[in-house]
Amino acid sequence: MSSINRADFRFIEELVEFIRGRGYVLDLSDATFSEFFADELNVDIDDPIYAVNGGSKGKRLRTFLSTVDDDAAARALKALWDHRVQFLASTGNSDPVHNAEGRYLTLVGKLANGTSSGTGEPPRPAHDRAKIEALRSELYELRDLEPQRRGYAFESFLQRIFAEAGLAPRQPFRNVGEQIDGSFVLDNEVYLLEAKWTRSEIGVADLRAFHGKLEKAAWTRGVFISYDGFTEVGLAAFGPARRMFCVEGRDIYEGLDRQIPWVEILRAKFRHAAETGEPFVPLAKLFP
Known part of the structure; x- marks a missing residue:
């Protein structure tokens, strides 16, 4: 599993829940959340394995990040970060999360140097x-x-x-x-x-x-x-x-x-x- 700990997950929730609230992931709807994971990461986030702790987008994201290895978790966080940056740019709003970029880079850097890379569950592919x-x-x-x-x-x-x-x-x-x-x-x-x-x-x-x-x-x-x-x-x-x-x-x-x-x-x-x-x-x- 990944090296992401509880404090990291609290920060990730800050990053993705500020638009629509708890359980949501940025501005993504159920359909666009699935499309985002399929198109950006070739992951079937709708696979039941990611809903074992609840079916909300936030819970499926947390389960995914918990079960995959550090490399896969880092790729997902980068894709979400890029989407988040584009959303903030389109709205013209400042980032509501304190020192978001610095904390994000620290987390990704930790994953890049983690010890669990290759030991987590492989992501479920979006393509049959x-x-x-x-x-x-x-x-x-x-x-x-x-x-x-x-x-x-x-x-x-x-x-x-x-x-x-x-x-x-x-x-x-x-x-x-x-x-x-x-x-x-x-x-x-x-x-x-x-x-x-x-x-x-x-x-x-x-x-x-x-x-x-x-x-x-x-x-x-x-x-x-x-x-x-x-x-x-x-x-x-x-x-x-x-x-x-x-x-x-x-x-x-x-x-x-x-x-x-x-x-x-x-x-x-x-x-x-x-x-x-x-x-x-x-x-x-x-x-x-």
């Missing part, structure tokens, strides 16, 4: 490894299907990936006579989806054709997923990213292998396109 491995195997097996079946199966596979990520995917539909491979919602924005498995890289003609579909709705963005990737010539001829970004099959494989949440892959791809104008960048460069 068996399910991830099943998805990876399914994607691998699609290669042996004949082209038409493979295309439909690939669309179905992507629908499950988006559904697992909570992105409200919609099945393929027709829009003004044109086939759309589906849509999803990311950060309250609707994205149209184009998915192709062609045994060859996608060139500029397909990129421009999909972008033409996006231009028919002023508010729509899009994601082009090509299992076999994109030609460098096609990406260069297409020009700067305007309303879409691209994903290749290798991105999906690597994301599953490394258990990088699908939502975070899409967000990173979108941000890169918005900041650089490049419609495609390999996942390995976004998550080195």
